[in-house]
Structure formats: C-alpha cells, structure tokens
Amino acid sequence: DGGITQSPKYLFRKEGQNVTLSCEQNLNHDAMYWYRQDPGQGLRLIYYSQIVNDFQKGDIAEGYSVSREKKESFPLTVTSAQKNPTAFYLCASSPRLAASTDTQYFGPGTRLTVL
Amino acid sequence: AQSVAQPEDQVNVAEGNPLTVKCTYSVSGNPYLFWYVQYPNRGLQFLLKYITGDNLVKGSYGFEAEFNKSQTSFHLKKPSALVSDSALYFCAVRGSSSNTGKLIFGQGTTLQVKP
Numbered sequence: 001d002g003g004i005t006q007s008p009k010y011l012f013r014k015e016g017q018n019v020t021l022s023c024e025q026n027l028n029h030d031a032m033y034w035y036r037q038d039p040g041q042g043l044r045l046i047y048y049s050q051i052v053n054d055f056q057k058g059d060i061a062e063g064y065s066v067s068r069e070k071k072e073s074f075p076l077t078v079t080s081a082q083k084n085p086t087a088f089y090l091c092a093s094s095p096r097l098a099a100s101t102d103t104q105y106f107g108p109g110t111r112l113t114v115l
Numbered sequence: 116a117q118s119v120a121q122p123e124d125q126v127n128v129a130e131g132n133p134l135t136v137k138c139t140y141s142v143s144g145n146p147y148l149f150w151y152v153q154y155p156n157r158g159l160q161f162l163l164k165y166i167t168g169d170n171l172v173k174g175s176y177g178f179e180a181e182f183n184k185s186q187t188s189f190h191l192k193k194p195s196a197l198v199s200d201s202a203l204y205f206c207a208v209r210g211s212s213s214n215t216g217k218l219i220f221g222q223g224t225t226l227q228v229k230p
Binding site for chain 1: 124147149151156157158159160161164166205209210211213216217218220221222223
C-alpha cells in the first residue's frame with residue numbers, strides 16, 4: 001500500500017447522507033485517482049486530478065465530488081445523489097498524469113456500506 | 116475502444132505447479148500493460164509492467180508475464196505456485212496515446228492455490 005493512506009477503513013452511511021472518504025499520499029505524486037470496485041466488475045474510474053485545484057470526471061462521476069486543495073490530499077465525497085454507493089473505494093496516485101508508462105500505486109481502500 | 120479481457124473468473128492450481136492467469140487487450144497505440152494483485156479487503160499491489168523491450172517481464176514475488184503483440188496478450192505466470200499466492204489478480208492497460216493516465220482494468224481473476 002506504500003505511502004498512500006485512506007480513512008476510514010469501514011464506513012456506514014444512512015440513506016440521504018453525504019460522506020467523505022479521505023486519501024493522503026506522501027509520495028510527492030502529481031496525479032491522484034479515485035476508483036470504485038464492485039464484485040466481478042473490476043475497477044471503474046470516478047475522478048482524477050493531475051494538479052492542485054484541477055480535477056476531471058472519470059467514467060462514473062455522477063453522485064460523487066472531489067477537491068484537490070493540497071498536493072497530498074484528494075478527498076472523495078459520496079453524495080446522496082449516488083443511488084448505489086455501497087462498494088469498495090480505492091484511491092491511487094502516480095508521478096505524472098500524462099505519462100503513460102507511470103505506475104499507479106493504490107491505497108488500502110475504504111469499504112462503504114449504506115444502511 | 117480500449118479494453119482488457121481476463122477470460123477466466125477463477126484459476127485453480129495445486130501448490131508447486133506452474134500457474135498462468137490470462138489477459139488479452141485492445142488499445143490505441145502501443146500498449147503499456149500492468150498486473151496487480153489484491154488480497155481480501157486490501158488495496159491493489161503492483162506486480163509488474165511491460166513498457167517496451169524484452170517480451171518477458173519479471174516482477175515481484177517470482178511472477179513474470181509474457182507480452183505477445185500478435186496475440187495481444189499479456190499472461191501472468193509463475194513456475195511454482197504457493198498457497199499464499201491465492202488472491203485476486205487484475206490486468207490493466209493504457210495506450211501510448213492516452214493523455215489522461217487512465218488505466219483500463221480487466222474484471223479480475225481469482226487464483227486459488229490448493230495445498
């Protein structure tokens with residue numbers, strides 16, 4: 001899991017609540033990513049960011065929001081608009097966004113369950 | 116469209132036997148290929164990647180992968196499986212023309228190594 005931390009490890013949310021998942025990295029990487037993992041579906045990209053104060057939607061951004069106020073931090077908010085938020089959420093980082101050869105490194109994940 | 120296929124949901128091998136986890140891909144430009152491993156309720160750990168050069172890539176924990184351009188494949192291999200290799204394995208690809216850093220993941224293959 002390297003220098004990427006995610007908290008909390010487990011999170012329970014009631015219907016209609018917004019929740020924020022934390023992701024911090026000390027690798028001095030420019031690029032950060034959020035993925036959602038569902039059983040049998042692999043990983044799907046929610047948002048990504050290549051620099052402070054800049055981020056882009058991924059394939060399944062609806063119902064999610066992010067911020068990138070600091071290079072080390074890329075929190076993800078799961079809003080009440082996300083209809084099926086129960087999933088395992090993974091944060092990743094890589095040295096540079098546009099460098100296709102760079103490896104992405106992943107955090108340990110947060111498991112979100114909607115009650 | 117870029118895609119990755121892992122044709123087997125599960126691979127079962129006996130400890131000490133060789134293992135192969137299959138991956139095929141479709142991508143624009145030159146492919147950059149990655150293998151990751153995931154243990155239960157953990158993040159993804161990077162195993163190895165192919166960027167260019169020798170078609171046989173060696174990675175962590177004794178794993179290796181063979182790039183075959185004509186068959187658009189990047190199968191993961193290990194000469195002698197360990198029970199501790201039992202996990203979920205993901206193949207991922209990024210095309211050389213990508214400027215978003217986006218990785219395309221396969222749906223994952225569960226490797227079960229039996230004593």
